[in-house]
Amino acid sequence: MDHILPIVAGILLILAVLLAVVKRKISTNADFWFSMGMILADLGKYERAARCCERAVSIYPFYVHAWNNWGLALLKLGRHDEALERFEEALTLNPSLGEGWYNRGIVLEKLHREEEAEEAFDRARSLGVDP
Template sequence: MDPILPIIAGLILITVVALVSIKKRFAENSDFWFSMGMILADFGKYERAARCCERAVRIYPFYVHAWNNWGLALLKLGRHEEALERLEEALTLNPALGEGWYNKGIVLEKLHREGEAEEAFERARSLGVSP
């Protein structure tokens, strides 16, 4: 038997163990899923972006920006009621999230709730966010 074969087999085993470890770290990393969601949204893949943000908040339920971006992805998909729910969750976690108030205003406009939308936009402006 060639003496190099056990060395190659060992290297393959080490590589497989390393890949499994890396995969597990990514699977349990909310920042990874949030980042993937942002990248997918940039490419117009809103359904997949929404799923990534959902995964991020399942890992870390207090991930305000993942809730916000999940709402944005749902907005782009025309799922306005669901988008509003996600944005309201983000704002429950951080009422000072100006971007969240602005996004909520957009969703409320889509739902023809203009009075509430203007209140959300005003709140966003008071937090330094404007169109």
């Protein structure tokens, strides 16, 4: 029985090291946080989804779809001005993002900026997204 204790302690140490490595890998993986944001949004947990997308862009600031989905989560939360900022960041990074233009149009409508909204919808249409 005395021989088992060092073996168990060694296994626990190895597991602790592996857990630390996995945790570090996850905490610095923008795709992981983006995916978690999408899952949480699908579950209607928009505040948590927004935080995950925020984490993704803090790791990789050029993550266009994370900016766009962050905006969608904020839109669902009724935080329209913040959502618009996120959509505009996505469009700055990729002006050809049709769904970004569409989402920008939606939030502009919510802000009663109809003319700008229609321009955004026109741009989305020109990029193959039909509002």
